[in-house]
Amino acid sequence: MTHRGSSLYVPGNHCNKLYRYLLGRKVQVKHGLEKTVEELDLLSSVQREDFSREFKAFFEAASPYLILDNGKLVVSHAGIKENMMGKINKRIESFCLYGDPTGEVTQEGLPIRRDWAKNYKGKALVVYGHTPVEKPEFKNNTINIDTGCATGGALTALRYPERELVQVSAKDVYYIRPEMRTLLGTH
Numbered sequence: 001m002t003h004r005g006s007s008l009y010v011p012g013n014h015c016n017k018l019y020r021y022l023l024g025r026k027v028q029v030k031h032g033l034e035k036t037v038e039e040l041d042l043l044s045s046v047q048r049e050d051f052s053r054e055f056k057a058f059f060e061a062a063s064p065y066l067i068l069d070n071g072k073l074v075v076s077h078a079g080i081k082e083n084m085m086g087k088i089n090k091r092i093e094s095f096c097l098y099g100d101p102t103g104e105v106t107q108e109g110l111p112i113r114r115d116w117a118k119n120y121k122g123k124a125l126v127v128y129g130h131t132p133v134e135k136p137e138f139k140n141n142t143i144n145i146d147t148g149c150a151t152g153g154a155l156t157a158l159r160y161p162e163r164e165l166v167q168v169s170a171k172d173v174y175y176i177r178p179e180m181r182t183l184l185g186t187h
Helices: 013-022 033-041 045-061 090-098 178-184
Strands: 065-068 073-076 101-105 111-113 125-128 142-144 154-159 164-169
Touching: 013 033, 013 045, 013 090
Parallel strands: 073 125, 125 142
Antiparallel strands: 065 073, 101 111, 154 164
């Protein structure tokens, strides 16, 4: 769809991890990447090489964020601060992919992130996700639309410029974090 011009794409942290895996770099195969690797292993060597080549080119061509509607709208996987907009460097790319980690982790080993949107004062509406929320809410001209579709929540879209939310409930739970399986009674 992106190649045909009917969609736009910003990469996320899982895209970055898959990219590094396909380059042969050492990455931890967890937090969902294990499912992708299982699927890759089912492909023939030709299919896998084709996929790898196409995905790497697709990822390399992507910007870590998009500025749209003459700067009135910015889309980034994990968010972006106003002073980062219009610039690209490794620190900004990392922020767009992973948010603003404190360096601390939860009991489950997941990074704790600062709420960058709490202090956002920019004029551009920033649409982001990365950390699932139960209900999207506009906060300081930002909105997190990640409502956990992969884990059984909903897929959420923001209609712009109307600022209307559209949601579709997940048909299934596609991924359960290993640390959640015990709590949910699944294996």
